[in-house]
Amino acid sequence: MEPVNLKTLAERLNLSISTVSKALNDSYEITAETKKKVLALAQELNYQPNPFASSLRRHKSKTIAVILPEIANNFFALAINGIEAVAVEHGYHVLIYLTHEDYNREVAITQLLLNGRVDGVLMSLASTTENQNHLLELRKKDLPIVFFDRVSEDDAVSKVTTDDFESGYNATQHLVDQGCRRIAHLMFPGHLSIGRKRRDGYLQALLDNNLPNDPELILSCNNNSTQNYNAILDLLKSNNRPDGIFASIEKLALNTYAACAELNLSIPDDVKLISFSNLETAQLLHPSLTTITQPAYDIGKEAATLLFKALKRKPVGPETAVLKSVLIKRNSTAIRSTGNV
Amino acid sequence: MEPVNLKTLAERLNLSISTVSKALNDSYEITAETKKKVLALAQELNYQPNPFASSLRRHKSKTIAVILPEIANNFFALAINGIEAVAVEHGYHVLIYLTHEDYNREVAITQLLLNGRVDGVLMSLASTTENQNHLLELRKKDLPIVFFDRVSEDDAVSKVTTDDFESGYNATQHLVDQGCRRIAHLMFPGHLSIGRKRRDGYLQALLDNNLPNDPELILSCNNNSTQNYNAILDLLKSNNRPDGIFASIEKLALNTYAACAELNLSIPDDVKLISFSNLETAQLLHPSLTTITQPAYDIGKEAATLLFKALKRKPVGPETAVLKSVLIKRNSTAIRSTGNV
Numbered sequence: 001m002e003p004v005n006l007k008t009l010a011e012r013l014n015l016s017i018s019t020v021s022k023a024l025n026d027s028y029e030i031t032a033e034t035k036k037k038v039l040a041l042a043q044e045l046n047y048q049p050n051p052f053a054s055s056l057r058r059h060k061s062k063t064i065a066v067i068l069p070e071i072a073n074n075f076f077a078l079a080i081n082g083i084e085a086v087a088v089e090h091g092y093h094v095l096i097y098l099t100h101e102d103y104n105r106e107v108a109i110t111q112l113l114l115n116g117r118v119d120g121v122l123m124s125l126a127s128t129t130e131n132q133n134h135l136l137e138l139r140k141k142d143l144p145i146v147f148f149d150r151v152s153e154d155d156a157v158s159k160v161t162t163d164d165f166e167s168g169y170n171a172t173q174h175l176v177d178q179g180c181r182r183i184a185h186l187m188f189p190g191h192l193s194i195g196r197k198r199r200d201g202y203l204q205a206l207l208d209n210n211l212p213n214d215p216e217l218i219l220s221c222n223n224n225s226t227q228n229y230n231a232i233l234d235l236l237k238s239n240n241r242p243d244g245i246f247a248s249i250e251k252l253a254l255n256t257y258a259a260c261a262e263l264n265l266s267i268p269d270d271v272k273l274i275s276f277s278n279l280e281t282a283q284l285l286h287p288s289l290t291t292i293t294q295p296a297y298d299i300g301k302e303a304a305t306l307l308f309k310a311l312k313r314k315p316v317g318p319e320t321a322v323l324k325s326v327l328i329k330r331n332s333t334a335i336r337s338t339g340n341v
Numbered sequence: 342m343e344p345v346n347l348k349t350l351a352e353r354l355n356l357s358i359s360t361v362s363k364a365l366n367d368s369y370e371i372t373a374e375t376k377k378k379v380l381a382l383a384q385e386l387n388y389q390p391n392p393f394a395s396s397l398r399r400h401k402s403k404t405i406a407v408i409l410p411e412i413a414n415n416f417f418a419l420a421i422n423g424i425e426a427v428a429v430e431h432g433y434h435v436l437i438y439l440t441h442e443d444y445n446r447e448v449a450i451t452q453l454l455l456n457g458r459v460d461g462v463l464m465s466l467a468s469t470t471e472n473q474n475h476l477l478e479l480r481k482k483d484l485p486i487v488f489f490d491r492v493s494e495d496d497a498v499s500k501v502t503t504d505d506f507e508s509g510y511n512a513t514q515h516l517v518d519q520g521c522r523r524i525a526h527l528m529f530p531g532h533l534s535i536g537r538k539r540r541d542g543y544l545q546a547l548l549d550n551n552l553p554n555d556p557e558l559i560l561s562c563n564n565n566s567t568q569n570y571n572a573i574l575d576l577l578k579s580n581n582r583p584d585g586i587f588a589s590i591e592k593l594a595l596n597t598y599a600a601c602a603e604l605n606l607s608i609p610d611d612v613k614l615i616s617f618s619n620l621e622t623a624q625l626l627h628p629s630l631t632t633i634t635q636p637a638y639d640i641g642k643e644a645a646t647l648l649f650k651a652l653k654r655k656p657v658g659p660e661t662a663v664l665k666s667v668l669i670k671r672n673s674t675a676i677r678s679t680g681n682v
Contacts (some may be wrong), residue, residue, distance in 0.1 A: 284595065
């Protein structure tokens with residue numbers, strides 16, 4: 001029996017080979033109806049797309065890897081959707097690897113990828129990552145890599161971020177505008193540049209408003225939720241407690257809700273709260289949460305677009321894109337709490 | 342120069358080869374300190390773990406695939422953590438593939454896996470999946486597969502679920518106990534058995550309480566959030582609106598919050614709400630959400646454990662595990678809304 005290949009399918013369906021290939025790769029150029037027809041016949045004839053056979057000829061796996069710190073995070077969930085939208089257009093598969101914020105796992109995954117399993121890598125660093133030697137190894141292998149959100153500080157790599165400094169500044173300025181004078185910052189865990197930039201924006205806004213910079217008001221958080229919760233509790237119990245809190249990640253905002261409930265403190269009457277967040281339920285919280293919302297889907301899309309540019313032509317210089325976040329005012333920073341919420 | 346292998350590392354560090362191997366595979370049996378030492382030397386000597394070279398000899402990729410419908414879902418985020426905990430113990434890597442609830446993507450991914458990229462598959466079906474031919478192909482290839490949560494109806498495969506029928510029954514009984522007499526069900530999208538079981542539990546509870554079964558009170562939801570929202574809005578606008586709602590997934594509960602806000606209906610005074618959910622913010626919502634919470638982490642762990650059993654000995658018969666969910670009472674089903682929340 002003849003092997004079933006793209007040509008077989010194309011002839012039987014009276015379509016071009018290119019159309020059949022795109023349909024099987026779920027390309028956006030092909031209608032749902034055509035895809036359905038192609039897939040139905042492919043199944044019927046037990047067609048094996050075998051991207052390895054064809055891709056090995058070109059030394060390509062037709063696969064990109066996305067290395068993420070965690071999955072229970074709306075920013076990454078949305079960014080993945082943006083990445084997959086671009087990958088599908090190029091007929092690529094996306095593999096997701098999780099580091100669980102663990103530097104050792106990140107190193108193990110990057111070493112695994114050195115073996116040629118994928119054509120390119122999109123990566124957001126674990127918060128515990130300090131040493132970047134493992135990233136240099138990837139670059140030496142000429143494996144295209146684009147960082148997004150939590151990026152490498154290496155100037156020679158492509159990266160996509162939001163405007164972390166400006167957003168930190170705007171978040172703090174918003175609290176000042178709402179009447180806060182003693183503003184705490186719950187800092188991004190670890191030593192990544194993303195955390196420093198958000199903090200520097202906070203410090204600059206304090207300076208511009210002639211507010212003192214009290215080191216006790218900057219909480220160095222980590223990846224242990226219980227420890228973070230207790231530190232926030234202590235901060236709020238102090239005689240000289242803050243009247244505003246700027247959280248660098250949404251988990252820390254949720255810890256703050258819990259700590260305020262424990263201490264019977266009202267948000268926003270006793271303490272106002274703003275946080276970086278892509279939380280779907282921000283509007284439904286009690287009170288609703290004022291957020292700095294990153295264009296997560298677009299950040300993923302842009303990072304993937306840069307990666308496919310790098311895959312197509314070599315050598316390619318490093319490119320950098322900065323996509324602005326949006327401040328969405330809700331009740332957690334209202335001057336006074338409203339009756340209902 | 343001699344190639345750097347496990348033996349080189351072991352000799353230099355005065356450890357056993359097995360310890361070095363486990364350390365590199367991030368096994369839980371090895372202390373953080375030892376892992377650090379091993380990884381530092383591995384990096385220094387540019388050791389390439391190359392699981393392919395060793396695994397090809399055994400026809401093993403040392404990798405399992407997890408096929409998920411979506412990533413922005415707390416159940417799957419937690420289940421992944423359970424899966425990875427088990428995989429790490431076995432020194433396996435985990436690849437995550439997303440179907441985005443799309444049957445065609447699910448077929449494309451399963452066909453890709455037929456090419457031997459992974460040793461086994463864990464899978465939760467897309468809600469649009471009806472035809473299960475692609476799953477039969479996987480089984481024919483003798484690729485071990487375990488389903489979890491949204492499982493295949495094929496009796497010959499291993500699966501791990503929660504007690505969907507009982508949980509549907511208990512959710513409905515709880516609404517009856519809180520005084521509801523006209524209870525709507527927001528049904529799981531598609532035609533998977535998980536949706537039917539939850540609905541059947543609902544119907545049985547109505548029957549046992551001598552409450553009429555009104556087909557208008559069962560809303561067939563889909564994956565379009567706007568359409569679901571509008572359908573819930575229509576349900577709540579009707580002259581004969583329900584006084585209780587049992588949502589089969591948390592997204593539908595969030596749509597219900599939004600629809601009640603739009604119509605100025607109070608949860609729980611006008612309508613009580615209970616939902617299947619692993620939402621981290623359930624306690625912080627306004628009002629806090631009564632949930633049927635699945636043991637997501639344990640479901641992932643159990644599914645991975647069954648898969649590794651299947652990887653170790655062949656042939657293996659199908660195994661089934663059912664892990665109980667927990668009903669957590671909060672304010673969305675209170676008899677009367679409390680002053681504060």
